[in-house]
Amino acid sequence: xxxxxxxxxxxxxxxxxxxxxxxxxxxxxxxxxxxxxxxxxxxxxxxxxxxxxxxxxxxxxxxxxxxxxxxxxxxxxxxxxxxxxxxxxxxxxxxxxxxxxxxxxxxxxxxxxxxxxxxxxxxxxxxxxxxxx
Numbered sequence: 001x002x003x004x005x006x007x008x009x010x011x012x013x014x015x016x017x018x019x020x021x022x023x024x025x026x027x028x029x030x031x032x033x034x035x036x037x038x039x040x041x042x043x044x045x046x047x048x049x050x051x052x053x054x055x056x057x058x059x060x061x062x063x064x065x066x067x068x069x070x071x072x073x074x075x076x077x078x079x080x081x082x083x084x085x086x087x088x089x090x091x092x093x094x095x096x097x098x099x100x101x102x103x104x105x106x107x108x109x110x111x112x113x114x115x116x117x118x119x120x121x122x123x124x125x126x127x128x129x130x131x132x133x
Contacts, residue, residue, distance in 0.1 A: 005103040007036065011132050012043040015101075015111055018131030022124045023047055023113075030115030030124055031058040037108050039063030047115075054114040057095070061112030061121075065098030069107045072098030073122060097121030101129050 007015075012034045019032040029049035034042045039062065046055050064072050075094040079087055087094070096118035101109040111128045113121040 004106050005108050007034070007042060007101070007109045014131045015128040016043050016045045019111065019113065019124050019128030020045060020047060022127035026120070028116045028120055028124065030113050030121065031055045032124065032128060033058040033062040033112040035062035035066045035110050035112070037066055039066040042109070050115045057114035058112040060092045061095060061098030061114060062110045063112070064094060065100045065110035065112060066107060069100060071100065071122070072096060097125055099125040099129050101132070
C-alpha cells in the first residue's frame, strides 16, 4: 500500500497567506483557491477588489492542476499551439494560473489563482506553493 502526504488546515492557511502576501506586494486583486489531489476545494480567499468571477475561475484552475497533475499553463499552451480539440474536454478554465503541490513525486494538492495576467496568476500560485515546500 502506498502512502502520501496530505495538506493540513494549517498548510492551507499558509498557502493562502503566502499567496495573498505576493498578490498584495504587487497590488493585484486576485482570488486564491487551494484544492486537494482530487480537485476538491480546501480553501478560498478572494482579496479586496477581486472580481466575483475570479472565485469560480480560481477554483477550476486548482481543480484542473490537481486532476491533470500538471500546471494548467500546459493545457493552455496545448490549445494555443493547435490542439484545439482539447477545448471540448470536460474541463473548465484551462488557463495559466493552476499549480500542483508535489511532495515525493506525487501531486497532493494544488493552487489556482485568477484575477490578473496569466503569468501573474501563476506567480501568485507558485508563491503559495513555496510556503509549504
